[in-house]
Amino acid sequence: MFLLSRAKVLFVLLPALLGLSGCSSLGVLNAVLPKDAGSSQVASDVAYGSDPRQKLDVYAPTNEAATGKRDVVVFVYGGSWDNGSRSNYSFAGRAFASKGFVTVIGDYRLVPDHPYPDFVQDTASVVAWAHRNAARFGGDPNRIFLVGHSAGAYNAAMVAFAPNFLQADGVSPDVVKGFAGLAGPYDFLPLDVDASIAAFGHLSPDDLRLSQPINRIASDTYAPPAFLATGADDTTVRPRNTEQLAEVLRAHGHSVQTKIYPDLGHAGLVLALSRPLRNKAPALDDVVAFFRSL
Numbered sequence: 001m002f003l004l005s006r007a008k009v010l011f012v013l014l015p016a017l018l019g020l021s022g023c024s025s026l027g028v029l030n031a032v033l034p035k036d037a038g039s040s041q042v043a044s045d046v047a048y049g050s051d052p053r054q055k056l057d058v059y060a061p062t063n064e065a066a067t068g069k070r071d072v073v074v075f076v077y078g079g080s081w082d083n084g085s086r087s088n089y090s091f092a093g094r095a096f097a098s099k100g101f102v103t104v105i106g107d108y109r110l111v112p113d114h115p116y117p118d119f120v121q122d123t124a125s126v127v128a129w130a131h132r133n134a135a136r137f138g139g140d141p142n143r144i145f146l147v148g149h150s151a152g153a154y155n156a157a158m159v160a161f162a163p164n165f166l167q168a169d170g171v172s173p174d175v176v177k178g179f180a181g182l183a184g185p186y187d188f189l190p191l192d193v194d195a196s197i198a199a200f201g202h203l204s205p206d207d208l209r210l211s212q213p214i215n216r217i218a219s220d221t222y223a224p225p226a227f228l229a230t231g232a233d234d235t236t237v238r239p240r241n242t243e244q245l246a247e248v249l250r251a252h253g254h255s256v257q258t259k260i261y262p263d264l265g266h267a268g269l270v271l272a273l274s275r276p277l278r279n280k281a282p283a284l285d286d287v288v289a290f291f292r293s294l
Contacts, residue, residue, distance in 0.1 A: 030088045033274050038062055039097035041090065042137055048106060048129040049122070056106035056126055057086055059093035060137050063100075069140035071177075071291065073101040074127050078150025078183075078270070080195035081119050082111040091274040096147070099288045102139035104130045108155065111199045116211055119199075120165055123155040127176065128169035145178045145291045146224075149270040150237060151195075153184025157213035157245070160224050173222050178294045180227040180287045183269050185237045186245040187214040217248050225255040227290040229283060231264030259286055 043058035061070065073096045077089045086105040096103040106129075108122035131141045148156030156179060159165050163173040189212060191197045200211055209215050217223060226249055230242040239260055249256040261269065261281040272281040 029271070029274070030091055033091045033276065035091060035094040036098035036275060039094040041093065046129075048125050051109055053107045053109045054122060054125070055086075056104055056129065057090070057093065058137055059090070059097035059103040059105075060139075061097050061100050061102075069135070069143075070100055070102050070138050072130050072134045072139040072141070072144045073103045073291075074123075074130055074144060074146050074156075075103060075105045076108075076123055076126075076146070076148035076152030076156045077105070078148070078152045080111075081116075081151050081199040082195065084110075084152075092147075092270070095273045095275075095284055096288075099284070101145070101288075101291075102134055102137045104134075111195075115198065115202055116200050117165075120155050120158045120162075121168065123152075124159045124165035124169050124171075127159060127166060128171045131171050131175050142175050143177050144175050145180070146176055147180045147182070147287060148184060149182040150184065150266065153181040154186065154213065157181055157184055157186055158211075158216065160226070161213055161221075162210075162216040163222060174224075176224045178227070178291050179224050180290065181229070181242070181245070182283065182287075183230045183234055183237045183266050184213075184228070184241060184245075186241045187212050188241075214245050214248050217245075217252050217254065219252040223249065223252075223254040225257075225290075225294055227257050227259070227287060229259040229261065229269065229286065231266065231269045231281070232260050232262045233264055234266045234269070236266040257290060259283075 040062050042060045046056050048054050048056055075092050077084050086107045089105055093103045093105050106126035108119045134141045146156040146160055160176055160179040166173045188196055228242045228246050230239045246256045246258045264281050271277045272283045
């Protein structure tokens with residue numbers, strides 16, 4: 001009876017949620033989404049800092065036949081930097097864990113109390129925690145991969161391309177071996193929407209310029225290989241963000257692949273990581289294949 005009810009809920013909710021333009025309602029589905037076998041949550045509510053928001057969960061593969069250290073994924077969710085919860089993204093944690101990755105999902109401090117750079121520094125601190133603790137869960141501390149969606153892709157991009165954030169946590173930037181950005185905003189000046197004004201409007205002109213991932217790319221600075229993906233129908237974070245960041249990375253000699261999925265909107269891209277919606281776009285397989293090639 002429960003399975004039938006869950007199927008009915010999915011049938012009713014999926015069409016509406018696929019049409020969402022933002023991230024704030026994505027967690028509605030998490031409780032009813034079927035999760036991937038071969039994975040489990042192995043740690044929860046782990047503090048990586050003193051703030052109540054600075055906690056994380058860990059997911060891991062359950063294939064005991066596998067040997068050797070596993071690559072590590074740090075997944076960063078979106079939410080306009082002012083909302084979101086790691087508990088709503090267990091479908092993503094389980095998805096990457098089922099593919100063989102030790103997966104870490106952390107909350108981060110939110111606007112308005114914590115504007116830029118606090119939420120980026122929190123993402124860096126989650127990566128630093130993963131570097132220092134992944135071995136406890138069978139992970140390789142020196143092979144960490146960043147995956148982010150929407151505002152989370154922004155956070156992850158800044159950690160990937162602006163080395164000062166990881167260095168502030170005492171970690172070398174080259175522990176990040178790859179970055180996958182899903183529908184990320186990488187160049188959104190001038191500030192013209194409420195979310196970005198609230199998060200970045202306090203900055204001086206120079207600091208505001210440096211808050212854009214596209215302005216942190218340099219030929220002589222380490223940048224992990226990047227996989228940048230977006231939905232062709234995304235009207236929240238336009239595909240030009242993906243295209244322009246890719247162009248700048250290539251111009252500076254860095255490795256990048258891009259993918260634009262047809263007939264897919266903003267929320268649909270992260271939902272495509274879940275079991276019921278992988279037929280909408282092969283985002284999970286594409287990201288995993290990219291990481292395994294590195």
